Amino acid sequence: MTRVExxxxxxxxxxxGRCIAGIRTDEKGWIRPIGRNDDHGALFPEDYILIDGSExxxxxxxxxxxxxxxxxxxxxxxxxxxTIPWRLVSHSLNQSHLRLIKNAFFQGDNLFGTTSDRIxxxxxxxxxxxxxxxxxxxxxxxxxxxNNYSGNRQIRAIxxxxxxxYDLVVTDLDWLKKLAQFDLGYYTSxxxxxxxxxxxxxxxxxxxxxxxxxxxxxxxVIPYFxx
Numbered sequence: 001m002t003r004v005e006x007x008x009x010x011x012x013x014x015x016x017g018r019c020i021a022g023i024r025t026d027e028k029g030w031i032r033p034i035g036r037n038d039d040h041g042a043l044f045p046e047d048y049i050l051i052d053g054s055e056x057x058x059x060x061x062x063x064x065x066x067x068x069x070x071x072x073x074x075x076x077x078x079x080x081x082x083t084i085p086w087r088l089v090s091h092s093l094n095q096s097h098l099r100l101i102k103n104a105f106f107q108g109d110n111l112f113g114t115t116s117d118r119i120x121x122x123x124x125x126x127x128x129x130x131x132x133x134x135x136x137x138x139x140x141x142x143x144x145x146x147n148n149y150s151g152n153r154q155i156r157a158i159x160x161x162x163x164x165x166y167d168l169v170v171t172d173l174d175w176l177k178k179l180a181q182f183d184l185g186y187y188t189s190x191x192x193x194x195x196x197x198x199x200x201x202x203x204x205x206x207x208x209x210x211x212x213x214x215x216x217x218x219x220x221v222i223p224y225f226x227x
Contacts, residue, residue: 001082005063005089006031007097008056009135010203010219012171017042019171019205019219020056021077021133023100030077030104030133032205033064040208041070041078051085058174058220061089061097073128074121074206074214101201106134106161111216112206115164118213119206132206133219136161141200143170143187145179155179157202157218168204168218175221189223198223 006022013019020043021032034041048056056062065082072078093101112119112129119129138159144167148154155170170176179192189198203220 001065001067001084003063003065004028004031005061007093007100008058008060008062009101009222010133010205011056011058011173012205012217012219013173013176014042014171015040015208017044018048018173019043020048021203021205021219022062023104025061025097025100027100030131031066031079032075032077032133033066033081034070034078035081036083043081047081048086050088052088054088056086056088057091058222059093060091061093063087063089071128072208073124074119074209075132076129077131077133101135104135106136106204109162110164111136111161111166111204115166116216117166117168118215121209121212121214124214129206134204136202136204138166138200138202141189143179143189143192145182145184145187147184153184157221159202166216168216170218170221171205172219172221175218194223195225197225199226200224 005025008022010021035043035047064086065084066079067082068080070078070080141159144156158167201222205217205219207215
C-alpha cells in the first residue's frame with residue numbers, strides 16, 4: 001500500500017457514486033482513485049468520507065491509500081484504492097500546490113485529441129488515451145439546462161478553448177446543485193448570480209464507455225477572480 005497526497009480537482013457524479021480525481025503533490029501527475037465495489041470504479045461514501053466525517057472538497061489536499069495501477073484504454077490514471085480512511089491535510093493551497101496546478105494547465109490543441117464531445121470506445125481500444133484528465137482555462141463560458149434524449153435534466157457548458165468551441169455535459173455535483181433552481185434554457189454566468197469578472201478553471205474528464213462512446217465531461221467547475 002502507498003499513501004499519497006493529492007490536490008482534489010474533481011468530485012463529480014459517476015454511476016450512482018463519485019468520481020474523485022486530483023494531482024499528486026509528489027509531482028507524479030494526475031490520479032483517479034477507483035473503488036473495489038463497482039465495475040466502473042465509482043467511489044461510495046465508505047470509500048471517500050474523510051476521517052473527520054466530511055467529504056473531499058475541490059482545492060483541498062487529502063491523503064489517500066492506493067495499491068495497484070488499473071489503467072483502462074480510456075482512463076490511464078486509474079489506481080485501485082486501499083480500504084483505509086482518507087485524511088484531510090489542508091483546506092488551503094500553498095505556493096507549491098498552486099505551481100503544480102499551473103504546470104498542469106492543458107497546453108495542447110484539442111481536448112484528448114479531438115474537438116468532439118466524445119471518442120468512440122473502439123478507437124480507444126486501438127489507440128489508448130494518453131490522458132483522461134485535464135485542467136483548462138475556458139473562455140466565453142455559457143450554461144445550458146436541457147432535457148437529454150432520455151428526458152432527464154442535463155446541464156452542459158459551452159465554452160471556447162484555443163479558438164475551438166466545446167459543448168460538454170457537467171457532472172460537478174456542486175454546480176449541479178447551484179443550477180438546480182433554474183429552468184431550462186441558456187444562461188450566462190451573470191444570469192446565475194456570478195460577477196461579470198469571474199473566470200473559471202474546468203477539470204475535464206473522459207468518462208467510462210456509454211453506448212459505444214467515451215464522453216468528455218466537465219468534472220469540476222472552479223470559479224476564480226483574476227488578481
